[in-house]
Structure formats: structure tokens, C-alpha cells
Amino acid sequence: MSQQxxxxxxxxxxxxxxxxxxxxxxxxxxxxxxxxxxxxxxxxVRSTGEPSVSHTLxxxxxEVLTGTRELADKITREIEAKYYADYSIITYIYQxxxxxxxxx
Amino acid sequence: xxxxxxxxxxxxxxxxxxxxxxxxxxxxxGSQLAIPDSIYKFISFFLLMKIGxxxxxxxxxxxxxxxxxxAIAAVLIxxxxxxxxxxxxxxxxxxxxxxxxxxxxxxxAVSGSTLAAVLPQLDAxxxxxxxxxxxLYPFMDIPALVTAIVVASVYLSKKTGRSTEKVExxxxxxxxxxxSAVTALLLGVALGILTKPEPVYExxxxxxxxxFLAVLMIIMGMEAAQRMNELRKVAQWFAIYxxxxxxxxxxxxxxxxxxxxxxxxxxxxxxxxxxxxxASSSDISGPPTLRAGIPSANPxxxxxxxxxxxxxxxxxxxxxLFIGIxxxxxxx
Numbered sequence: 228m229s230q231q232x233x234x235x236x237x238x239x240x241x242x243x244x245x246x247x248x249x250x251x252x253x254x255x256x257x258x259x260x261x262x263x264x265x266x267x268x269x270x271x272v273r274s275t276g277e278p279s280v281s282h283t284l285x286x287x288x289x290e291v292l293t294g295t296r297e298l299a300d301k302i303t304r305e306i307e308a309k310y311y312a313d314y315s316i317i318t319y320i321y322q323x324x325x326x327x328x329x330x331x
Numbered sequence: 332x333x334x335x336x337x338x339x340x341x342x343x344x345x346x347x348x349x350x351x352x353x354x355x356x357x358x359x360x361g362s363q364l365a366i367p368d369s370i371y372k373f374i375s376f377f378l379l380m381k382i383g384x385x386x387x388x389x390x391x392x393x394x395x396x397x398x399x400x401x402a403i404a405a406v407l408i409x410x411x412x413x414x415x416x417x418x419x420x421x422x423x424x425x426x427x428x429x430x431x432x433x434x435x436x437x438x439x440a441v442s443g444s445t446l447a448a449v450l451p452q453l454d455a456x457x458x459x460x461x462x463x464x465x466x467l468y469p470f471m472d473i474p475a476l477v478t479a480i481v482v483a484s485v486y487l488s489k490k491t492g493r494s495t496e497k498v499e500x501x502x503x504x505x506x507x508x509x510x511s512a513v514t515a516l517l518l519g520v521a522l523g524i525l526t527k528p529e530p531v532y533e534x535x536x537x538x539x540x541x542x543f544l545a546v547l548m549i550i551m552g553m554e555a556a557q558r559m560n561e562l563r564k565v566a567q568w569f570a571i572y573x574x575x576x577x578x579x580x581x582x583x584x585x586x587x588x589x590x591x592x593x594x595x596x597x598x599x600x601x602x603x604x605x606x607x608x609x610a611s612s613s614d615i616s617g618p619p620t621l622r623a624g625i626p627s628a629n630p631x632x633x634x635x636x637x638x639x640x641x642x643x644x645x646x647x648x649x650x651x652l653f654i655g656i657x658x659x660x661x662x663x
Contacts, residue, residue, distance in 0.1 A: 240622070242619050242622045242623055284561070284630065284634065312626075312627075313626035313627050314626060
């Protein structure tokens with residue numbers, strides 16, 4: 228009872244959290260998972276992995292499972308148009324097997 | 332002059348500063364000491380609640396008209412600080428205007444920790460002040476953030492030649508009012524005015540205030556040391572601005588406070604509070620507002636400048652400086 232689905236991962240600034248989840252829901256995804264994330268990237272505007280007083284420099288990782296590649300691409304395109312220029316954000320995608328039979 | 336230096340040195344030895352410097356030192360040495368985020372949040376809530384209660388109780392027992400002129404002054408100072416940054420820092424080579432304006436907005440905005448630090452130091456120095464002066468916080472904080480976001484948007488739409496979306500001011504004000512710092516303070520003020528919180532105030536908020544403030548100072552010191560790394564990645568002008576701006580803003584506001592002192596009998600201690608509010612730069616609530624409002628500005632520049640240098644300068648230099656001047660003026 229499993230099915231092939233697409234897993235879209237978005238690592239972004241925590242300040243975008245609400246906007247991104249809204250965008251994901253409005254695009255038609257059935258759900259998402261959010262974790263706090265830390266690390267360092269190529270973009271020289273942020274480097275922290277530690278918890279800090281101001282959450283401006285914190286990161287989140289959002290995972291979205293979508294039934295079709297088209298939906299994942301749609302979400303990615305919208306994020307690209309709105310946020311790639313000014314924010315630290317990366318997105319990547321891979322195919323996974325969802326174990327629970329669920330309508331994605 | 333020697334008297335002044337003596338008064339200044341006494342201030343520097345206060346526990347507030349000692350703990351701040353202790354935090355900077357341990358973090359610079361790479362200590363593993365960590366104070367949980369939730370503790371930090373609770374402490375800043377507690378301190379601002381206590382300051383709000385003190386202010387509210389004071390307002391209940393005073394003439395509300397007295398706050399009018401200082402509040403107007405706070406609004407104007409918050410706005411002017413952004414323009415000072417726009418036309419000084421923003422004119423320097425290699426500094427983008429949005430970065431300069433965002434930095435100005437953060438330095439115009441107010442730090443709850445700095446505000447919490449100045450009040451007990453004034454008490455210790457026995458410089459009288461109106462307790463409601465703490466309620467000036469949002470009057471300077473919100474106009475500074477709004478001005479920064481508007482100035483940056485106007486600049487960017489002129490530069491790109493296309494009219495970008497009109498800046499909506501109300502959401503910025505709403506977000507500032509909803510921020511944890513301003514909410515805690517205003518809730519305290521409201522409870523101080525509308526209820527009689529003296530029993531909890533005397534048994535809980537007042538006795539614990541100084542201890543929690545000391546812990547907060549360690550956290551701010553550690554934050555400052557960590558943010559130095561961010562600041563190293565941006566132009567050195569930000570560091571220079573961050574050092575001098577709090578002192579300049581403090582003097583500007585202190586001068587305005589003294590004019591109000593002459594006009595209405597606003598206390599000299601109140602002018603010190605106004606000066607320190609102007610000298611402080613926001614650490615908690617300002618950065619997310621600016622990050623959302625001016626996305627093209629580099630957060631490393633303004634957060635680094637504010638947290639790594641601005642706040643330590645406001646606490647370690649401006650507070651002793653203005654209390655020292657006030658004591659001189661009071662003829663001690």
C-alpha cells in the first residue's frame with residue numbers, strides 16, 4: 228500500500244515561514260512539515276546555525292509531499308518569483324515512496 | 332571634570348555592565364554556556380511587564396497631559412534618526428541606501444533590554460525621573476520602523492523607475508504593536524492604570540527585576556559577541572556608524588529633553604530616559620519587521636551593527652554618560 232510521490236524541500240529564512248506555508252496551501256498541497264534548521268550556505272548574508280535571541284537569522288526547513296510533479300513545480304515557480312532575489316532560500320525535490328495510502 | 336569622570340566610572344562598575352561584559356567575554360572565549368531561548372523570552376517579557384506596571388501605576392497617580400510633549404518628541408526623534416542615517420551612512424562609498432535606511436530604522440527603534448538597564452541605574456544614582464517615561468518606548472519605536480520602510484520603498488521605486496506596490500503603513504504599525512516587547516509593555520501599563528497590581532508588583536515583579544536583568548545582560552553580551560561575525564562580513568562603515576550613532580542620538584534626545592524640562596518641568600532624569608531610548612537600537616522586535624519590510628537590505632549589516640556594537644555602546648557608554656551629566660546638572 229504505497230505510492231510514488233514528490234517531496235519538495237524548502238530551506239528558508241524563518242521570517243518567511245507564514246508566507247511560505249500560505250503559498251503552499253493555496254497552491255493546492257494537502258499538507259507540509261516544518262522543522263527548525265541551521266547551517267551555512269553560499270549566500271553571505273547569514274551563517275548561523277545556533278539558536279539566537281532574534282529569530283531573524285534563524286532558518287526553517289519545510290517539506291511538502293505532492294502527488295504530481297506539476298504541483299511541486301508550481302510551488303517552486305511561485306517561490307522563485309517572489310523570494311529568490313532577496314532572501315536566503317533553497318529548494319530541492321526528489322521522489323519518495325509514501326507508505327501510507329493517502330491522497331496527495 | 333574629574334567629578335564627572337568619577338561619576339562615569341562608578342556607573343561603569345554597576346552590576347548591569349559587569350554582567351554584559353561577562354557575557355561578551357565568555358562568548359568570545361568560545362564558551363559552551365547557553366541560556367535557553369525560552370528563558371530569554373520569559374525574562375524580556377518579565378522585565379517589560381514590570382517596567383509597564385511601574386509606568387502604569389505612575390500614570391494613574393499623575394497628570395496624563397504631562398506625557399504629551401515627551402511623546403511627540405519621541406516620535407520626531409525616531410523619524411529624524413532614520414533620515415540622519417539616510418544622509419550620512421547612506422552617502423558613504425560602498426553602502427547601499429536600503430542597508431543604511433534599515434540600519435537607521437533599527438537604531439531609531441528601541442531596545443527593551445537597554446530600557447530595562449537604565450531605570451535601576453537611575454534609581455541607584457538617586458536621579459529622579461517620571462516612571463511613565465518608559466511608556467515612551469512605542470512612541471519612538473514604531474515611527475522609526477515605519478519611516479525606514481517607507482523611505483526605503485520610495486528610494487527603490489524611484490531607482491527602478493517603476494512604481495512598486497504602495498507601502499501599507501498600518502500593517503507595519505500593527506506588527507510592531509503585536510510584537511512581544513511592545514505587547515508586554517503596554518499590557519503592563521494597562522494593568523497598572525486599570526487595576527491595582529501593587530501586591531504582585533511588590534512581592535514578585537519588583538524584587539526579581541534586578542536579578543533577571545543581570546541574566547538578560549549576560550545573554551545580550553553573548554549575542555553581541557556572536558553577531559560580531561556577521562558584522563565582519565559587511566563594510567566597516569557599519570561598525571563605525573554603530574559606535575557613534577547611539578551617542579549622537581542620545582545627545583540629540585537629551586537636548587530635546589532639556590528643552591522640555593525648561594518648558595514644562597519634565598525631570599532631568601526623564602530626559603536621561605528619553606536619551607537612552609534614543610541611543611538604544613532594537614534587538615528583538617525590530618529585525619523581523621525590517622527583514623519583511625525592506626527585503627533587499629542585508630540583515631547582517633543592520634543586525635550586526637545593532638546587536639554587536641549598538642546595544643553594548645548604549646548600555647556601557649550612553650547610560651553612564653547621561654546619568655553622569657544629569658548628576659552634574661543636579662549639582663552633585
